[in-house]
Amino acid sequence: MSISVRLPDGRALELPDGATGADAASVIGPGLAKAALAVSVEELGSGQPPQLRDLSWPLPDNASISILTAKDQEQALALLRHDAAHVLATAVMGLYPGVKISIGPSIENGFYYDFEFPPGVSISEADFPAIEARMAEHVKAAEPFVREDVTPQAARARFASEGQDYKVELIDDLVSAADHDEELTSVSLYTNGPFTDLCRGPHAPSTKTVGAFKLQSVAGAYWRGDSTRTMLTRIYGTAFPSKKELDEHLHRLEQAALRDHRKLGRELELFHFSDVSPGAAFWLPAGTSMFNALVSLSRQMGESRGYTEVKTPLIYDSELWKTSGHWGKYRENMFTIEAEEREMGLKPMNCPGHAHLYGSRRHSYRELPIRYSEPGLLHRNEASGVLHGLLRVRHFAQDDAHIFCTEEQVQQEVAGCLEFAFATYELFDFDVRLELSTRPEQRIGSDEMWDRAEDKLKRALREQKLDYALNPGDGAFYGPKIDMHMTDSLGRSWQLGTVQLDYSMPERFDLTYTGADNTEHRPVMIHRALFGSYERFIGIMIEHYGGEFPLWLAPVQAIVLPISDRLNEYARRVRARLRDAQIRAELDDRGESVGRKIRDAELRKLPYMLIVGEREATDGTVSLRQHRTGDIGTLTLEQTCERLRGEVARRNGRGGDS
Ligand SMILES: [Zn+2]
Numbered sequence: 001m002s003i004s005v006r007l008p009d010g011r012a013l014e015l016p017d018g019a020t021g022a023d024a025a026s027v028i029g030p031g032l033a034k035a036a037l038a039v040s041v042e043e044l045g046s047g048q049p050p051q052l053r054d055l056s057w058p059l060p061d062n063a064s065i066s067i068l069t070a071k072d073q074e075q076a077l078a079l080l081r082h083d084a085a086h087v088l089a090t091a092v093m094g095l096y097p098g099v100k101i102s103i104g105p106s107i108e109n110g111f112y113y114d115f116e117f118p119p120g121v122s123i124s125e126a127d128f129p130a131i132e133a134r135m136a137e138h139v140k141a142a143e144p145f146v147r148e149d150v151t152p153q154a155a156r157a158r159f160a161s162e163g164q165d166y167k168v169e170l171i172d173d174l175v176s177a178a179d180h181d182e183e184l185t186s187v188s189l190y191t192n193g194p195f196t197d198l199c200r201g202p203h204a205p206s207t208k209t210v211g212a213f214k215l216q217s218v219a220g221a222y223w224r225g226d227s228t229r230t231m232l233t234r235i236y237g238t239a240f241p242s243k244k245e246l247d248e249h250l251h252r253l254e255q256a257a258l259r260d261h262r263k264l265g266r267e268l269e270l271f272h273f274s275d276v277s278p279g280a281a282f283w284l285p286a287g288t289s290m291f292n293a294l295v296s297l298s299r300q301m302g303e304s305r306g307y308t309e310v311k312t313p314l315i316y317d318s319e320l321w322k323t324s325g326h327w328g329k330y331r332e333n334m335f336t337i338e339a340e341e342r343e344m345g346l347k348p349m350n351c352p353g354h355a356h357l358y359g360s361r362r363h364s365y366r367e368l369p370i371r372y373s374e375p376g377l378l379h380r381n382e383a384s385g386v387l388h389g390l391l392r393v394r395h396f397a398q399d400d401a402h403i404f405c406t407e408e409q410v411q412q413e414v415a416g417c418l419e420f421a422f423a424t425y426e427l428f429d430f431d432v433r434l435e436l437s438t439r440p441e442q443r444i445g446s447d448e449m450w451d452r453a454e455d456k457l458k459r460a461l462r463e464q465k466l467d468y469a470l471n472p473g474d475g476a477f478y479g480p481k482i483d484m485h486m487t488d489s490l491g492r493s494w495q496l497g498t499v500q501l502d503y504s505m506p507e508r509f510d511l512t513y514t515g516a517d518n519t520e521h522r523p524v525m526i527h528r529a530l531f532g533s534y535e536r537f538i539g540i541m542i543e544h545y546g547g548e549f550p551l552w553l554a555p556v557q558a559i560v561l562p563i564s565d566r567l568n569e570y571a572r573r574v575r576a577r578l579r580d581a582q583i584r585a586e587l588d589d590r591g592e593s594v595g596r597k598i599r600d601a602e603l604r605k606l607p608y609m610l611i612v613g614e615r616e617a618t619d620g621t622v623s624l625r626q627h628r629t630g631d632i633g634t635l636t637l638e639q640t641c642e643r644l645r646g647e648v649a650r651r652n653g654r655g656g657d658s
């Protein structure tokens with residue numbers, strides 16, 4: 001008896017019946033056998049997606065397999081971090097007798113494990129070295145991960161006898177969840193060294209795979225995220241195949257911490273947060289300048305692309321939200337108020353207001369497309385626990401626009417949005433990645449409508465010669481969408497812009513236009529934002545540039561530094577001249593030495609310093625100095641203004657050192 005499996009290069013491999021992934025790897029080559037971590041198995045014809053399995057898993061006949069090694073970065077990292085979570089639990093069980101274990105998955109950038117420590121024991125980062133030392137012993141011992149499939153009853157009895165209540169509860173839940181279809185006959189246990197966990201797997205062959213790891217933080221977490229249940233202790237860590245990769249990751253984290261927008265926002269006096277209004281930024285003058293610079297950019301670029309700005313109310317009767325569907329689906333995220341016994345809601349999005357505005361008058365096909373834009377104020381009732389600086393707020397504005405167009409205009413409008421997006425992102429030196437999200441399971445509209453809509457987005461992408469990844473099933477229920485992701489200077493990915501086709505809202509608001517045939521037709525609505533929220537975008541920008549903004553975006557663009565008090569009068573004239581040229585300029589007229597003034601301006605990362613002494617005052621010049629670059633030379637006031645104006649107008653994307 002033998003089985004046949006197919007390899008990624010299409011070759012077929014004959015193996016004896018019962019052969020495992022490890023056997024397949026050694027037939028392919030000794031190098032691969034050594035590097036193998038797990039095996040991805042797709043049973044051909046089963047209709048099931050590939051499953052990652054232990055190397056010791058007997059391969060089924062007629063399967064397509066691929067051996068996982070550290071080269072398959074994302075999957076391998078997730079696997080070894082799950083291994084690391086087990087190693088963490090092994091160490092904690094050894095060090096703290098009586099500790100109860102719950103769950104320990106891999107997560108983005110690392111892993112965690114949740115524990116209930118015995119009464120009187122509390123864990124802090126000070127305990128990490130001891131736990132890490134114990135973990136290192138288990139890694140060094142290269143303990144094999146051994147899988148065992150047992151009946152749920154046997155597993156339950158085992159964990160119950162060890163006082164592991166959380167595991168018992170998990171098994172009970174597995175059993176009752178399975179009862180509906182067919183009885184659960186087995187659960188899997190993984191053992192490494194002295195530790196056994198209830199776990200689906202898979203795991204690498206041994207703990208040795210956890211090449212380098214570090215515990216990072218400790219936090220409280222409710223069992224099953226339920227605030228009525230026990231508060232457990234969650235220990236977070238990260239792991240990599242090698243020390244070098246771990247060190248690089250930790251270095252990136254340090255850099256990110258230095259650039260934390262909350263820290264820089266305070267230091268550069270951009271904004272302030274207070275518990276008097278959770279999740280809402282108080283913008284200081286410098287931050288407001290940045291905010292306004294972005295709003296003007298969006299306005300200016302929109303105007304030349306046929307966008308018209310509108311202003312719509314903040315507060316609407318619940319009737320509008322019922323029409324838009326928000327009252328049913330989104331109400332928990334809205335702030336509501338009562339006025340004259342009418343229930344009102346603060347807008348969490350601009351779309352219903354724009355749809356209402358469009359519907360307030362008759363439209364002819366000749367007017368379309370209509371492109372309404374509005375940096376409208378929005379409120380979303382986010383739980384206070386998830387608020388995070390500017391990145392997650394309750395009060396914000398978006399560079400929001402809604403296009404109302406005919407079915408025939410959709411493709412061209414989407415292409416226009418993409419052109420607008422790339423023209424915008426180019427200013428910030430971003431690498432942009434596009435994702436096309438198609439019909440989800442829960443959706444409105446016919447398959448034919450979806451075919452057409454998806455096809456239009458694809459054509460628009462092709463027309464702009466853009467590469468994109470397909471994200472099947474992730475569209476909105478009302479239409480497909482294109483999401484735009486950018487990678488920042490720290491290598492982190494952010495979703496910024498979106499272009500969404502909407503066939504639902506025009507229906508709900510009964511929007512129409514009169515066609516050339518003199519009958520009423522339904523327009524298509526396109527939702528489009530490029531920055532997303534201005535608040536979040538500024539937060540990302542602060543970290544992307546590390547506070548060293550390109551000149552056009554810098555909150556303070558230049559500072560005038562007189563070398564003595566006697567020159568303050570001339571210095572004021574210089575500042576006035578800069579301000580006339582629309583340069584955001586400050587004056588440092590403190591009685592400090594010029595050396596000190598320069599140092600302070602450098603610390604504030606101000607792009608330009610204009611130093612004025614006796615000679616400059618007599619000649620009507622300044623001595624120009626650029627942040628990080630140093631002295632540029634003596635220029636007349638005219639030359640200085642021209643230089644700075646030119647740089648602002650070019651909107652060069654490069655910040656100080658990036
Ligand atoms: Zn596990």
Ligand SMILES: [Zn+2]
Nearest residue numbers: 349350351527
């Ligand atoms: Zn919208």
